[in-house]
Amino acid sequence: MGAFKSACSSRAHSLLQKALWYIDSIKPCKPLERHNAHWYQNSSSSSSSATSFPSSRSSSLFWPALDLSPLQDEQQVLCAGNSFVKRDFSGAGTIRATLFPGDGIGPEIAKAVKQVFSAVQVPIEWEEHYVGTVVDPKTGSFITWNSMESVRQCGIGLKGPMATPIGKGHKSLNLTLRKELGLYANVRPCLSIPGYKTRYDDVDLITIRENTEGEYSGLEHQVVRGVVESLKIITRQASIRVAEYAFHYAKLHGRKRVSAIHKANIMKKTDGLFLQCCREVAEKYPDLVYEEVIIDNCCMMLVKNPALFDVLVMPNLYGDIISDLCAGLIGGLGLTPSGNIGDNGLALMEAVHGTAPDIAGKNMANPTALLLSSVMMLKHLKMNEPAEKIHKSILKTIADGKWRTFDLGGSTSCSDYTKAVIDNL
Ligand SMILES: NC(=O)c1ccc[n+]([C@@H]2O[C@H](COP(=O)([O-])OP(=O)(O)OC[C@H]3O[C@@H](n4cnc5c(N)ncnc54)[C@H](O)[C@@H]3O)[C@@H](O)[C@H]2O)c1
Numbered sequence: 001m002g003a004f005k006s007a008c009s010s011r012a013h014s015l016l017q018k019a020l021w022y023i024d025s026i027k028p029c030k031p032l033e034r035h036n037a038h039w040y041q042n043s044s045s046s047s048s049s050a051t052s053f054p055s056s057r058s059s060s061l062f063w064p065a066l067d068l069s070p071l072q073d074e075q076q077v078l079c080a081g082n083s084f085v086k087r088d089f090s091g092a093g094t095i096r097a098t099l100f101p102g103d104g105i106g107p108e109i110a111k112a113v114k115q116v117f118s119a120v121q122v123p124i125e126w127e128e129h130y131v132g133t134v135v136d137p138k139t140g141s142f143i144t145w146n147s148m149e150s151v152r153q154c155g156i157g158l159k160g161p162m163a164t165p166i167g168k169g170h171k172s173l174n175l176t177l178r179k180e181l182g183l184y185a186n187v188r189p190c191l192s193i194p195g196y197k198t199r200y201d202d203v204d205l206i207t208i209r210e211n212t213e214g215e216y217s218g219l220e221h222q223v224v225r226g227v228v229e230s231l232k233i234i235t236r237q238a239s240i241r242v243a244e245y246a247f248h249y250a251k252l253h254g255r256k257r258v259s260a261i262h263k264a265n266i267m268k269k270t271d272g273l274f275l276q277c278c279r280e281v282a283e284k285y286p287d288l289v290y291e292e293v294i295i296d297n298c299c300m301m302l303v304k305n306p307a308l309f310d311v312l313v314m315p316n317l318y319g320d321i322i323s324d325l326c327a328g329l330i331g332g333l334g335l336t337p338s339g340n341i342g343d344n345g346l347a348l349m350e351a352v353h354g355t356a357p358d359i360a361g362k363n364m365a366n367p368t369a370l371l372l373s374s375v376m377m378l379k380h381l382k383m384n385e386p387a388e389k390i391h392k393s394i395l396k397t398i399a400d401g402k403w404r405t406f407d408l409g410g411s412t413s414c415s416d417y418t419k420a421v422i423d424n425l
Contacts, residue, residue: 209242306329
């Protein structure tokens with residue numbers, strides 16, 4: 001027992017040292033205060049007791065929710081310390097953008113985007129980058145330094161899914177990109193697709209996920225055989241930053257409510273700090289309703305009545321899970337886009353889904369999620385005309401009902417669906 005304890009403490013000490021670089025930005029904060037009780041934290045409350053919520057905003061053919069306006073410069077004091085090139089995309093001319101086709105179905109759906117862009121003659125010149133086959137010592141991952149530099153220099157990019165081995169193997173390529181590029185917020189709009197029937201017709205949810213730390217810090221360690229540790233890192237800097245973005249986004253898009261999702265009843269320090277930061281930011285936005293919802297209850301309420309929520313902000317792992325749950329509400333992962341936002345407007349858009357190894361190489365993938373992510377990219381570049389054109393065409397193609405990919409219960413191939421989108425432009 002004594003040997004076990006000493007092994008634990010020396011290993012834990014070295015793990016903590018390894019983590020110090022991560023947490024140097026933590027500043028002491030006030031102990032967590034009890035927040036007002038909310039209806040959702042009381043299991044006996046029913047949905048009828050919830051505050052009334054605006055009805056669907058997603059009925060219009062064009063969704064403003066896909067516009068990821070970055071924080072204003074003056075609001076970026078908390079995001080200082082980057083070396084990115086700030087690019088002005090407002091002028092005319094061709095814009096260079098990084099494209100990672102990725103793994104699995106990635107190259108098939110990236111091809112769809114390239115075909116649609118070329119049909120619309122979008123003035124984008126792609127800098128294509130592929131995942132390497134050996135670890136780049138500068139990044140510690142299969143993502144090369146050159147690829148990273150491409151995103152830094154272009155300031156904008158689109159990314160296909162990238163595979164990460166489960167339970168073994170190399171560092172996640174997605175985590176490397178998000179962390180190295182400081183892509184601190186992952187915004188996942190989840191809106192009902194007109195004409196594609198699901199249990200709910202009016203889903204209109206925005207999940208904003210902290211993207212750089214939390215449970216995905218990658219600090220795992222075997223203490224002794226049969227005992228492993230994983231560090232969940234929550235910093236004040238990253239929490240304030242993502243909360244700032246969530247409230248900024250909500251205000252800009254005329255949203256009414258921001259819900260911070262947590263498990264601070266159990267993880268009192270980590271999720272407690274996250275909530276503390278959300279509360280501080282919420283005080284600056286008195287016009288927005290701020291609430292705190294425990295994650296398990298949130299999942300139940302989302303499935304029961306998604307209209308109870310509006311903008312949701314949360315630590316990394318919860319964001320990963322909740323956004324997939326939200327994708328299920330509108331028809332699945334083939335339909336949900338996302339945008340990763342960094343400092344100075346740096347943005348890397350990507351579909352929420354993974355590499356879909358079960359259908360890779362079979363021309364069965366639904367390219368909608370990546371196409372909608374590319375619409376987000378164009379909106380971010382203020383290329384509103386081609387963005388709107390592509391967006392309308394996607395919605396029309398799905399609403400037609402004739403061109404449904406396999407995941408939506410149809411039998412249309414990825415290439416035929418892409419052709420239909422082009423024909424509908
Ligand atoms: N951002 C990313 O790059 C990202 C995200 C999630 C998972 N992954 C990686 O992807 C790999 C596979 O993960 P997974 O199987 O858990 O999740 P997945 O999203 O790849 O697949 C889940 C299910 O959804 C289906 N699906 C996903 N996208 C689809 C599309 N566009 N069209 C039709 N069907 C689609 C798949 O066929 C599968 O049945 C893993 O290596 C994982 O690490 C990467």
